[in-house]
Each structure stands twice: as C-alpha cells, then as structure tokens.
Amino acid sequence: MSVLAVDKLGKTFPGRRGQQPVVAARDISFLVEAGGSLGVVGESGSGKTTVARMLVGLTSPDQGKVMVEGRETSKPERGRAARLRRAREIQMVFQDPYTSLDRRLSVESCLRDVLNRHRPELAKAQAAAEIGNLLDQVGLASKLTASRPHELSGGQRQRVAIARALAVRPRVLVLDEAVSALDVSVQAKILTLLNELRAALGIALVFVSHDLAVVGEVTDRILVMYRGDDVEQNATAELLRRPRHPYTQMLLSSAPGPGWQPERVAELRAAFALTEGRS
Amino acid sequence: MSVLLEIEDLTLRVPAVEILRGISLQVATGETVGLVGESGSGKSSTARAALRLFPDEAQAGGRISVGGVDVLSAGDAAVQRIRAHDAAMIFQAPRTALNPVRRIGDSATERLVQVHGLDRKAARAKLLTLFEHVGLRDPESLLRKYPHQLSGGMLQRVVIAAALSIDPKLLLADEATSALDVTTQAEVLALLKRLRGERDLGVLFITHDLHLAAAYCDRVYVMREGLIVDHQPGATIFENPGNEYTRQLADAVPTLPAQDSTETGKVGSR
Numbered sequence: 001m002s003v004l005a006v007d008k009l010g011k012t013f014p015g016r017r018g019q020q021p022v023v024a025a026r027d028i029s030f031l032v033e034a035g036g037s038l039g040v041v042g043e044s045g046s047g048k049t050t051v052a053r054m055l056v057g058l059t060s061p062d063q064g065k066v067m068v069e070g071r072e073t074s075k076p077e078r079g080r081a082a083r084l085r086r087a088r089e090i091q092m093v094f095q096d097p098y099t100s101l102d103r104r105l106s107v108e109s110c111l112r113d114v115l116n117r118h119r120p121e122l123a124k125a126q127a128a129a130e131i132g133n134l135l136d137q138v139g140l141a142s143k144l145t146a147s148r149p150h151e152l153s154g155g156q157r158q159r160v161a162i163a164r165a166l167a168v169r170p171r172v173l174v175l176d177e178a179v180s181a182l183d184v185s186v187q188a189k190i191l192t193l194l195n196e197l198r199a200a201l202g203i204a205l206v207f208v209s210h211d212l213a214v215v216g217e218v219t220d221r222i223l224v225m226y227r228g229d230d231v232e233q234n235a236t237a238e239l240l241r242r243p244r245h246p247y248t249q250m251l252l253s254s255a256p257g258p259g260w261q262p263e264r265v266a267e268l269r270a271a272f273a274l275t276e277g278r279s
Numbered sequence: 280m281s282v283l284l285e286i287e288d289l290t291l292r293v294p295a296v297e298i299l300r301g302i303s304l305q306v307a308t309g310e311t312v313g314l315v316g317e318s319g320s321g322k323s324s325t326a327r328a329a330l331r332l333f334p335d336e337a338q339a340g341g342r343i344s345v346g347g348v349d350v351l352s353a354g355d356a357a358v359q360r361i362r363a364h365d366a367a368m369i370f371q372a373p374r375t376a377l378n379p380v381r382r383i384g385d386s387a388t389e390r391l392v393q394v395h396g397l398d399r400k401a402a403r404a405k406l407l408t409l410f411e412h413v414g415l416r417d418p419e420s421l422l423r424k425y426p427h428q429l430s431g432g433m434l435q436r437v438v439i440a441a442a443l444s445i446d447p448k449l450l451l452a453d454e455a456t457s458a459l460d461v462t463t464q465a466e467v468l469a470l471l472k473r474l475r476g477e478r479d480l481g482v483l484f485i486t487h488d489l490h491l492a493a494a495y496c497d498r499v500y501v502m503r504e505g506l507i508v509d510h511q512p513g514a515t516i517f518e519n520p521g522n523e524y525t526r527q528l529a530d531a532v533p534t535l536p537a538q539d540s541t542e543t544g545k546v547g548s549r
Contacts, residue, residue, distance in 0.1 A: 183318050240536050
C-alpha cells in the first residue's frame with residue numbers, strides 16, 4: 001500500500017468580478033511509496049501550490065481524495081483530535097523560513113511545543129534528547145538551541161522548519177519551494193539531507209518547485225502541471241531525458257544550461273500554442 | 280567597444296564590516312558581464328556603488344568611473360546626471376520598484392517628466408513605444424493599470440521599459456529575472472539580449488544562478504566575501520572553473536541531464 005495516494009483531486013476557485021472561475025487543479029492523481037519522492041513542477045499559476053495545500057488540508061478539494069496509509073485525510077473533520085491526527089500524518093515546509101517560524105520562540109521551545117502537543121508520552125528528559133536527535137538529523141549544531149529565528153541564517157531557519165515538521169514523525173512531508181530562496185551551497189546540503197531522511201525514516205516526500213534541476217536531485221517521479229492539469233507524469237530520469245509533452249519540453253528548454261537559447265522559448269511557446277489566454 | 284563602467288580596487292566598509300575588499304571590474308559597450316556569488320558576497324553593493332548608492336555611514340575607497348566620470352569624487356549634480364541619464368538599474372522585485380497606489384503610466388514616466396523635462400504626452404508616447412518593444416500587449420490600457428493588476432513577468436517588463444526610457448548606456452540588472460518563472464525569464468532575457476544588440480548597451484548582470492551566468496554572459500566575475508575570486512568567459516565556468524571556490528559552486532548547483540538527442544532534435548525542428 002502506498003503511503004500517500006491521491007485520487008482525482010480537483011479545485012476550482014470562483015473568478016473575481018465577473019471573470020471566469022479558475023480551475024487550479026483537475027483530476028490530479030498520484031501515488032508515493034514509503035521513502036519515495038514525487039516532484040510537482042510547473043509555472044506560477046499552474047496549480048502546484050494548490051495541490052500541496054490540498055494534501056495538508058489547508059485548502060479543501062472540490063473533488064477527489066487524499067489517502068495517507070489507507071485513511072482518507074481530505075474529509076472535513078472537526079475537532080482537535082482529528083486535526084492533531086492529520087498533522088501527524090502529513091506535514092508541510094513552506095518557502096519562506098523567515099515567516100513560517102514564530103519569531104519569539106527559540107529553536108528549542110519551537111521543537112518542544114511540537115513534541116508536547118504531538119508526542120505527550122515523552123517525559124521531559126526524553127523530549128530533550130529527542131530535540132537533540134532532531135537537530136542532529138537536520139545538521140544543526142546543538143549550540144543553536146537557544147537561538148531565535150532572527151539570529152539564524154536562512155539555511156539554518158529552513159533546517160529548523162524541517163526539524164519541526166519531522167518532530168511529529170509524519171508519514172508524508174510536503175515541501176513547497178522549500179529551498180528556492182537559499183544559496184546553492186545551502187540548497188545542496190538540504191537536498192542531501194532530504195534524501196537521507198527519506199531513506200532512513202521511510203518518509204514519503206512531495207517536493208513542489210519551479211526548478212527542474214533541483215527536483216531532479218530529490219525525486220524519483222515527476223508530475224508536470226499546466227493550468228491545473230496533469231500534462232505528464234513519469235519517472236524522474238526518464239522525464240528529464242525524454243520529455244513527451246510539448247509543455248514539458250518547453251519547460252526543460254527554458255532552464256539555463258549548456259546550449260541554452262532564450263529566444264527558443266518564445267518560439268516553442270508560440271509553436272505549441274500555449275500562449276492563448278496568457279497575457 | 281569602449282569601457283562604460285570601470286571599477287578599480289573598490290573598498291567599502293560600514294562600521295565593523297568590510298563589505299568590499301578591493302574589487303576591480305570593467306563593463307564595455309555591447310557586452311553582458313556577469314557577477315555571481317552567494318548571499319552577502321557583495322554583488323549588489325558593487326552594482327549600487329556604480330550609482331554611489333551606499334549604505335549610511337559607509338566609507339568607500341578606490342575608483343569608480345561611469346562613462347568617464349569619477350563617481351566617488353564627483354559632485355552631487357554629476358552623480359545625479361549619471362543616475363538620470365547614463366545608467367539604469369533593474370532590481371529583483373518589480374513589485375517593490377513601482378508605487379503600488381499609483382497608476383503604472385504615472386510611475387513609469389515620472390523620471391522622464393521630472394528629470395528629463397518631457398511633457399506628459401511625450402513621455403507617455405515614449406513609454407508606449409517601449410512597452411511594445413518589450414513585448415507588452417495592449418500598452419494603452421497598461422498605463423491606466425495599477426501594479427497589483429499585473430503578473431510578475433509583465434511588471435518586470437514594465438520596469439525594464441521604464442529603465443530603458445532614459446536611453447541609458449549602462450544597465451545594472453540585479454537579480455532582474457530571479458523572481459520570474461524559467462519560461463518568463465527566458466523571454467525577458469531574450470528581449471534584453473536583443474535590446475543590448477540594438478542599443479549597444481553594456482550590461483552588468485548580477486545573478487546567483489551559475490547556469491544562467493554561464494549561458495548568458497560574455498564574461499563572468501565570481502565574488503566571495505567582498506572579493507573577486509574568479510574571472511573568465513561564461514562559457515568555460517563549468518568545464519574549467521578558475522579556482523576552488525568556483526568549482527565548489529559549480530558542483531553544488533544541480534544540473535539537468537542532457538535530453539535525448541532525437542527528442543531534442545524533434546523539438547528543435549518542431
């Protein structure tokens with residue numbers, strides 16, 4: 001059984017002031033096994049963040065369902081117990097570590113809060129040891145436990161955000177542009193960390209990013225979205241080498257690299273008539 | 280080719296911090312020169328120095344020349360002239376570059392009207408031509424819109440058009456396309472490349488994206504902790520990094536595998 005099973009997820013947002021409704025996701029389905037990793041790529045407005053938010057229950061789907069280890073998590077559930085259970089099943093890390101951490105809390109209190117809430121069975125000493133473990137896992141020095149977010153660098157903050165997500169021992173970790181704002185050297189360390197974590201803990205990853213090269217480093221499968229649609233889904237190596245859909249081909253040819261010709265992208269876009277409705 | 284921007288042994292310090300520790304670089308007409316490095320390496324400070332935009336209490340040493348004017352020793356009027364006529368800067372976030380409560384037509388023509396002394400009608404006409412130039416559709420209606428009504432890609436085109444409206448010789452692009460989708464980035468950069476050719480612009484192109492610098496720039500300077508540690512043609516950065524730090528950066532950057540040649544051929548020939 002897959003850890004994460006997403007079946008025909010759909011979401012339409014009402015249009016603003018007489019405009020057409022926006023289909024942010026249509027019939028999105030995928031499976032992620034334990035230790036597996038799915039990348040979701042596409043341009044701004046393709047619906048990738050909407051999908052991520054539906055996975056964790058921040059946006060409620062109009063259609064379809066999200067199953068974590070066989071249990072449907074996308075049904076609206078009331079009450080604290082249900083919310084806590086879902087939080088334990090699936091966690092999310094956002095793009096901006098500067099705004100996703102509480103600036104008044106030190107690294108230690110931030111993690112302790114999560115442990116108190118989600119793993120109350122831990123005694124005080126055990127919780128302290130677990131905080132040490134978590135910091136170790138994400139490669140943060142234990143001398144930083146008393147630091148508050150403003151005393152940390154962007155990379156350190158993102159590690160705290162990941163440690164906080166891991167503290168609940170989720171089965172699924174959703175990362176939305178989680179390394180996009182970081183320098184390449186920090187980014188490389190976090191990507192290595194994510195690969196280690198999914199191997200060691202069997203966490204299923206969903207990695208949302210506009211950066212195909214980064215996605216290539218941490219996923220074994222990629223879903224390409226265009227205007228709410230799943231236009232192509234394939235094994236990572238295969239999709240990057242042999243993109244089938246014209247949109248994927250255009251995305252890949254847009255990424256700067258050897259032989260990159262920016263002029264080509266406009267041509268490809270026009271050639272595949274993807275310009276309609278975009279202005 | 281003549282040298283537009285020449286920086287020699289530039290140092291910059293604010294109390295207790297040395298931001299730049301002896302930078303030398305040149306940008307000539309018609310070339311795109313990359314400046315890459317990680318956060319805090321001093322890339323933006325270098326570009327801003329060309330317009331004498333320093334942080335408070337900063338002390339600068341060395342020499343900066345823009346179009347032959349010594350920026351560090353020149354009077355305020357001469358520096359104003361450079362900012363108004365010779366060099367234009369494009370920042371990363373177009374949303375913060377335009378006043379959110381003013382119509383685009385007003386913000387983007389402000390400099391032409393206030394500094395260049397054009398009347399409003401002439402300024403608008405000039406901007407309209409540039410809007411078409413940068414690939415913005417329906418320019419007339421854009422003038423009446425507010426920044427929040429436009430996508431990031433469109434806004435960055437507006438900002439580029441406004442920067443070009445003063446007919447600068449030197450363009451300082453500080454992460455100008457970093458916030459855009461790769462597809463939009465490619466379109467905006469294709470445009471900048473074309474304009475550079477048409478107007479013989481010199482471009483100082485700041486980016487943290489090594490792949491982009493390698494693919495887009497004629498020459499690339501690599502900065503680290505306020506120093507230039509490497510300088511070479513963009514094309515050779517990955518194959519032949521000039522020093523250990525560049526090699527580490529190049530290794531840290533994820534790289535896409537080459538696409539299957541038959542498929543690429545198909546895409547190319549459509």
